[in-house]
Amino acid sequence: DVKVTQSSRYLVKRTGEKVFLECVQDMDHENMFWYRQDPGLGLRLIYFSYDVKMKEKGDIPEGYSVSREKKERFSLILESASTNQTSMYLCASSLITRNSPLHFGNGTRLTVT
Amino acid sequence: GDSVTQMEGPVTLSEEAFLTINCTYTATGYPSLFWYVQYPGEGLQLLLKATKADDKGSNKGFEATYRKETTSFHLEKGSVQVSDSAVYFCALWSGGANSKLTFGKGITLSVRP
Numbered sequence: 001d002v003k004v005t006q007s008s009r010y011l012v013k014r015t016g017e018k019v020f021l022e023c024v025q026d027m028d029h030e031n032m033f034w035y036r037q038d039p040g041l042g043l044r045l046i047y048f049s050y051d052v053k054m055k056e057k058g059d060i061p062e063g064y065s066v067s068r069e070k071k072e073r074f075s076l077i078l079e080s081a082s083t084n085q086t087s088m089y090l091c092a093s094s095l096i097t098r099n100s101p102l103h104f105g106n107g108t109r110l111t112v113t
Numbered sequence: 114g115d116s117v118t119q120m121e122g123p124v125t126l127s128e129e130a131f132l133t134i135n136c137t138y139t140a141t142g143y144p145s146l147f148w149y150v151q152y153p154g155e156g157l158q159l160l161l162k163a164t165k166a167d168d169k170g171s172n173k174g175f176e177a178t179y180r181k182e183t184t185s186f187h188l189e190k191g192s193v194q195v196s197d198s199a200v201y202f203c204a205l206w207s208g209g210a211n212s213k214l215t216f217g218k219g220i221t222l223s224v225r226p
Contacts, residue, residue, distance in 0.1 A: 004156070033213070042202065042218035043157075058213065090156055099145045099164050099206065102214060104156030 003027070006091050006105040013112050019078040021108050023091030029103070030096035032074035034058075034066065037088040037107070049074055050096060081112045115140045115207050115215040122220035126193055134188040134220055136177075136203035144207040146170075146179050146186040147214070151200040160188075160201070193224045 007022035025032065033048040035058075045058030047066040055066050063085060067075045074093075078085055088109050092102040120135040138144065145164045149157040161170030166181035177188045186203060203217040 040218065043216040045213055048213055092156075099162065101147070101159040101162070102149075102157070104158065106154070106156045 004091055004093055004103050004105040006089075006108050008108050009106065011108055011110045013078075013081050013110065015082060015112055017078075017081050017112075019081050019110065019112075021076040021078075021089055021091075021110070023074045023076070023093075023105060024072055025074075025093040025103070026072065027093060027103065028071065029093035030071075031094045031100075032068065033092040033094075033102065034064075034074065034076045035090045035092065036060070037090055043090065046076065081110075083112050086110060086112045115144070115205060117203050117205055117215055117217035119201075119203050119217035119220050123223060124220060125223045125225065128195055128224055128226055129192045130224075132188070132190040132193045132197075132222070134201055134203075134222070136186045136188065136217060138184050138186065138203075138205050140184075140205055140207040140215075142207055144205040146177070147204040147206070148175070148177055148186070148188050149202040149204060149216075151202065151219070153199070157202060193222070195224045195226055198222055198224045 004025045034046040035043045049055045049068045065077045088107050090107045091105045094100045094102045116139045118137050147162045148160040150160045151157045161172040163170040163179035169178045175190045200219045202219045204214050
């Protein structure tokens with residue numbers, strides 16, 4: 001069965017810390033995505049990647065960066081965490097073909113104090 | 114740009130009631146349309162999809178028909194169950210291999226016994 005694993009379910013960090021959110025998929029998918037989910041705002045795309053070492057900005061990339069050194073792993077980095085980055089972060093992957101469904105991890109609830 | 118508009122929520126229904134969740138979209142070309150569902154504590158999962166006009170997607174008793182003339186993809190179920198309580202997201206995919214999924218804001222459905 002398809003599996004997308006996010007390394008932490010809950011994370012609490014202090015303002016200014018560098019934060020790494022890790023995501024691993026076991027389906028050999030080309031595409032990987034990072035979203036944040038906030039009440040009343042739905043899902044907003046932060047970054048996505050369609051190949052190793054490739055990345056594209058999504059709708060809200062400010063304050064974030066990403067790394068994809070291996071096909072199965074896509075990391076989201078908060079260079080200097082701020083309180084407005086407190087959110088639920090969702091990782092997803094998909095095949096590169098059109099209409100391929102996204103497979104999501106269970107999310108990481110990040111709180112920045 | 115692409116956008117998806119969902120009806121405002123939350124929605125509360127009694128078990129066995131009829132469900133309609135409205136979704137309309139704006140997109141260039143011929144998008145594919147999706148409904149995703151998020152059960153409590155989990156990531157999103159694909160519920161159903163339709164890839165061209167007049168297609169009907171169906172799964173788990175839910176249905177949605179791709180209406181190009183009204184740019185809509187409303188989700189329906191004839192008889193909801195308590196286990197259908199979740200957040201429902203409408204989404205569209207309009208481009209090629211490097212395109213991205215655009216989500217609506219989601220709507221919370223609560224079904225009471």
